[in-house]
Amino acid sequence: xQFERIISDLKRGKKIVIFxxxxxxxxxxSSAELIKTNTLLNHKQICSSYPSVLxxxxxxxxxxxxxNENCSCTIDLNWTKDDILSLAFSKKENFxxxxxxxxxxxxxxxxxxxxxxxxxKLLPTAIVTxxxxxxxxxxYSWSREKNLICIDVQHLDEILKKNLNNxxxxxxxxxxxxxxxxxxxxxxxxSKDDLNEYFCLLIGxxxxxxxxxxxxxxxxxxxxxQCITGDILHSLKCDxxxxxxxxxxxxxxxxxxxLIYLSQEGRNIGLTNxxxxxxxxxxxxxxxxxxxxxxxxxxxxxxxxxxxxLEILKVKKIELIxxxxxxxxxxxxxxxxxxxxxxxxxxxxxxxKKYLKSKKLKSSHxx
Numbered sequence: 001x002q003f004e005r006i007i008s009d010l011k012r013g014k015k016i017v018i019f020x021x022x023x024x025x026x027x028x029x030s031s032a033e034l035i036k037t038n039t040l041l042n043h044k045q046i047c048s049s050y051p052s053v054l055x056x057x058x059x060x061x062x063x064x065x066x067x068n069e070n071c072s073c074t075i076d077l078n079w080t081k082d083d084i085l086s087l088a089f090s091k092k093e094n095f096x097x098x099x100x101x102x103x104x105x106x107x108x109x110x111x112x113x114x115x116x117x118x119x120x121k122l123l124p125t126a127i128v129t130x131x132x133x134x135x136x137x138x139x140y141s142w143s144r145e146k147n148l149i150c151i152d153v154q155h156l157d158e159i160l161k162k163n164l165n166n167x168x169x170x171x172x173x174x175x176x177x178x179x180x181x182x183x184x185x186x187x188x189x190x191s192k193d194d195l196n197e198y199f200c201l202l203i204g205x206x207x208x209x210x211x212x213x214x215x216x217x218x219x220x221x222x223x224x225x226q227c228i229t230g231d232i233l234h235s236l237k238c239d240x241x242x243x244x245x246x247x248x249x250x251x252x253x254x255x256x257x258x259l260i261y262l263s264q265e266g267r268n269i270g271l272t273n274x275x276x277x278x279x280x281x282x283x284x285x286x287x288x289x290x291x292x293x294x295x296x297x298x299x300x301x302x303x304x305x306x307x308x309x310l311e312i313l314k315v316k317k318i319e320l321i322x323x324x325x326x327x328x329x330x331x332x333x334x335x336x337x338x339x340x341x342x343x344x345x346x347x348x349x350x351x352x353k354k355y356l357k358s359k360k361l362k363s364s365h366x367x
Contacts, residue, residue: 010120017150032088032125043129051129059295074101088125108153121270124295181252204256220257221318222247223306225264236351268300286358323366
């Protein structure tokens, strides 16, 4: 459960120690967006060196810095908490800080710092401080004395690779009549290596899919990423809720289908960052540039969970309901055979026209 504790500590604004025995380097890091008035001073006192800000390559580019690498910059001691927050997620036009001492960071520690922040659904901008004067072989005991959780990058890499194979198992299954059909089951999955729960709907003839040793069905499948604003609140800013409803309608009409629902809000940047992205879109950016400005990739979603669910259901070939070519590419790469792509046609409105246009022109969605 060490990984879960790391994520929990980061989300509460706590500091983490990461070290690399290969490079003999250890650093203290915390989330830039959760900075407090005493954070920089605490970093300096604990590590006996001055903190820096670590920025993702995408965040650097959004600030006009030409680089393909993550970068760190020296913190000016005159910077305020608001200055750090501005560095973390303001638009370039609103950014007035002078950045000095910029260093390209190609080391493993920097990569994992930003990756952990993304896993915690925090902005990929970190406060990092080199731990000086401490032998790398004594870093664990030093961290315990400071009441800090400590992990090495090699161990972290093993944990993250293990999490790609979540060893899901079915923990509950029940009949669930829904508005479109009474012929529906809900299945919940859980993993011993993950605190999250995942679920899918089986509609019509696919309800019997688990009763057979091998499924001969080629079901309609929708792999849907959670969208609270669209799925629940019926937001007009996107087409997610409409896609969800139309997918279920198609399954009912076809007397069969599987809806896999993944907790990947806002293309997997989380609800908070999705709303920050909305604010940037209101200032003129499109959905893709807004995500990049926050330091994320334009799409952070992955589909390992969907693959595992299909394997548990013994489904080898599917008809995929999607407009997203990248989803098709990623699923095929994982060995899922896609017989047909079933499009979803959604009528645009005045609020999502720009959103749909950017999906078509920049992400090549079939719209």
